[in-house]
Amino acid sequence: MAAAPPILQLRNIVKSFGSLNAVDGVSLDIEEGELFTIVGPSGSGKTTLIRLLVGMDKPTAGDILLRGKRINDVPANKRPTCMVFQSLALFPHMSVGENVEYSAKCKGIGKKERRQRAAECLKLSHLPQSYYDKAVTQCSGGERQRVALARALAFNPEILFFDEPLSAIDYRLRKTLEKELKDIQRETGKTFVYITHSLEEAMVMSDRIGVMREGKLSQVGSPATIYTQPENRFVTEFMGEVNSLPVRLADDGKLHCETLDASFEPPAGMPPGFSRGVLIVRPENVAISDDAAPAGSENLIRGELFNEYLLGSRIQYQVRSGAMVFLIEELRADAVARLPGAEVTLSWQPGDSMVFPE
């Protein structure tokens, strides 16, 4: 795959509404056959970006290249791409079959061939053939999801875009559909570009993830890279709950936290020229112990346990130390029974912490 040129290239895309740049200089290459997810909080400009990519709106500046050809001015109905809308945008006055066949009808494909293609797409998206004549309005939420997917697949797009189509679906069904979507992507070998605000969803499905913030891409990389080597504080905090300590580089080479009046061993590979910023430690990297000074541990903090939550296979503790509250997670199987109010010692390996300048 390395030698193949990217299917879609974005060159410094800007989209402004008045003085606001909803998309603010995004450059990105999307490879053929990958499932790329753009993830970001609401208002980060991801829907605006995808509307530019499908041709629903035109960028204020920058170029969109599809297989090396500039497509900025090609309208949506002339582009070989297709989108599954957040609202699904099914045609309520048509049957499931008519919805799925709509693109073929626009292309002027004959009835028999249309029907056959629709049958294939219904199968691909796990809908029974009997649904062909069913009214869209009679379908359940999950079924409508599948109809929207079948309709987009029937278009046979070069790139299939998804604008948070699963956001209104309940958790269990969402998990099933996420995996099915990934399977369909593998099976068809198509390029999927997916938008979501849920990093969890992005992690499950994606080959690569682009984290978006305030109209810019904060970081692009594989799910593993994004998780283990976040490039900035935003990405780190967007990944989930973390412990952030305001710190300053002291003369002795240690990181001093004034709030706690404690010093911590810095991780290797400190950003050059770092003087003050945040030290971030993930809850699962913090060890909790009843001993006052557990052996072989650095970065010790004493605190009082005041809350615990069961998160399925893991337990999350909240520990108060001075003016700060720490989050700690450990496997439920490894957990020792503790009572709220217990004095505990927290510690972490310097290598598990991250430092970002302010």
Next chain:
Amino acid sequence: MTEAAIETLTQEPERPRRKILPWKLSEGFVAALPIIILLFIGFIGPMALVLIYSFMPRGSFSIPESPSLENYVDIVEQDFYISFGWSLFLAFISVVILLIACYPLAVALRRVKGRRAHLLTLLIVAPLFVAENIRLQGWVLFFDKGGFLDGALKVVTGLETGSLVNNVPAIVFGICYIYLPFMLFPILLGLGNVPREAREAAYDLGGSRWRVFRDIELPLAMPGILIGSLLCFVISLGAFNEAKFLGKGVIVTVAQDIESAFTFGQNWPRGSALSVLMIVLAGSAVWLAMRRVNLDRMLGKR
């Protein structure tokens, strides 16, 4: 708190169960009762009277006479088909013109957002606050010979329009002008049933603008379009003032025939028979259209 106190607190307060009526009625029926009574007195009653009168002998002013079909025979034998024809023609042509005028206007209005939309709606509704015949007389003063248009044009350019009233186009203009809101607002409502994203999705799937209009927008907006057309058709079928003021007798509509039968003609049974025929005509138009519309769907119920 003692246990007894808790018990009194948690107990449901006893509801007064006084019955308004000795038999059980649904709340909906009770709420609809005033309008039902009103409709019986003001609509069904007179309708029944008109129906009965239409079968009474010519010129009778009392009901218990032996029924006959002579009024209907008279209507068929005399030239009443001409006024029926004019009424149907006026209603039909007005609906066509209103459709062409209101659809683009409704599409444009839907794109306007916020305060400007309110202002525009207000401007469209505002004429309804002035009596219909006053507005029509205003147009007569505007279009007539020596009226505003004619006079102003003569002063400024020396050209004359002469009288632009007393003809059929003027009547059609009057009908379209008066009933524009009755077409516009149902269409607006109908367009509200067309999700923007459905149109975008059709466009994204390769549909041309025309296809999107024909396959998505028009069918989804159809209930509103049909309701508007029906409303305008039925009320312009009874057009009376427009023909009277702007037409000044150039043609006679059924509504005018009915009026003269009840007044100058002093022939109530004939007026009643004409009315019955009109109601049948309008009723069948409604029935034909309603077979195609699902009002529940239009009002958002599924």
